[in-house]
Amino acid sequence: MSLLRLFEWLGDTSWSVALHESRYVFLLVLMIHVLTLSVFVGTALMIDLRLLGKTMTHVPVSQVVTRLMPWTEAGFLVMVVTGALLFYAAPVARYENIFFRFKMTALAMAAVNVWLFRFNVYRRVGEWDLDAVPPRRVRMVGALSLVLLALIITAGRMMAYQDYWFG
Amino acid sequence: MSLLEFCRWLQYSAPLHTMRESPIFFPIVATIHLMGLALIGGAVLVVDLRLLGLALQNQPVAGLAHDAERWLFRGLVVMVTTGILLFMCFATKYYYLTFFWVKMAALIAVIVFTRSVHRRVALAKDEDVSPIRRKTVALVSMFLWTTVAVGGRYIGFP
Numbered sequence: 001m002s003l004l005r006l007f008e009w010l011g012d013t014s015w016s017v018a019l020h021e022s023r024y025v026f027l028l029v030l031m032i033h034v035l036t037l038s039v040f041v042g043t044a045l046m047i048d049l050r051l052l053g054k055t056m057t058h059v060p061v062s063q064v065v066t067r068l069m070p071w072t073e074a075g076f077l078v079m080v081v082t083g084a085l086l087f088y089a090a091p092v093a094r095y096e097n098i099f100f101r102f103k104m105t106a107l108a109m110a111a112v113n114v115w116l117f118r119f120n121v122y123r124r125v126g127e128w129d130l131d132a133v134p135p136r137r138v139r140m141v142g143a144l145s146l147v148l149l150a151l152i153i154t155a156g157r158m159m160a161y162q163d164y165w166f167g
Numbered sequence: 168m169s170l171l172e173f174c175r176w177l178q179y180s181a182p183l184h185t186m187r188e189s190p191i192f193f194p195i196v197a198t199i200h201l202m203g204l205a206l207i208g209g210a211v212l213v214v215d216l217r218l219l220g221l222a223l224q225n226q227p228v229a230g231l232a233h234d235a236e237r238w239l240f241r242g243l244v245v246m247v248t249t250g251i252l253l254f255m256c257f258a259t260k261y262y263y264l265t266f267f268w269v270k271m272a273a274l275i276a277v278i279v280f281t282r283s284v285h286r287r288v289a290l291a292k293d294e295d296v297s298p299i300r301r302k303t304v305a306l307v308s309m310f311l312w313t314t315v316a317v318g319g320r321y322i323g324f325p
Contacts, residue, residue, distance in 0.1 A: 045209040
């Protein structure tokens, strides 16, 4: 079964139709999705700024990471759950949305970046934990993360304009 | 000139007409507005979660608050600048939305609160402020910011 057929089937399920047609539940989910951005991206951003040596420079990097990351993860969980519901409400429209595809690509790249950070760069945190400005490769990860987050936000916002621009 | 007349004049002035005609102006400004939301969210959460004892517990609040203040200010500059542009595009629509005025009231309240009570508590030495006072201040701050954010999302709904 192709992905398109799968999403066509998914979009025909009664809960998908109900969610799509419910004005208030859908808007509530959308509101939670957008506002949780302040928790997920907000805390990720603060970690990135620390990696870049732009804030909390007197706090060890490992403390900023271990104490803020749970909030980033909690925010991400809410983002994924509400995002999945928004997808489920209109699977074919999302699948065919060019900005949705772009957003998922940027998200995958951000995941690779996090993976690179956790299992490579961060392993030697002891060497630069107290540095006000961490070494170049650490700053690269932080900067890349900021760029990817900005792309994810942009693509997410632009999803609403696909029909308006190309419809 | 009444406020409504001012909104009308703003919305139908020549540059605003051009901005609204552009298919990408509003989306781009709205996107930057969202990035500002993330920045403010981060700067507020670092301090308020710390005041609540839920993040960075072994760091003094004052140091964190001092650092976060700069980023909060930058976030506010981004938000207010892009917010004014978004407002100008559809000034008369927002004029009639109760939630828009709720948002503005909450915004003014939270800025005043952050600059006065919140700042005094956050920049004080940890042992000079009772935990209950610290937590109350953090909760009020988070409640007001959430009101601003919810109002912002709400006025954008069709």
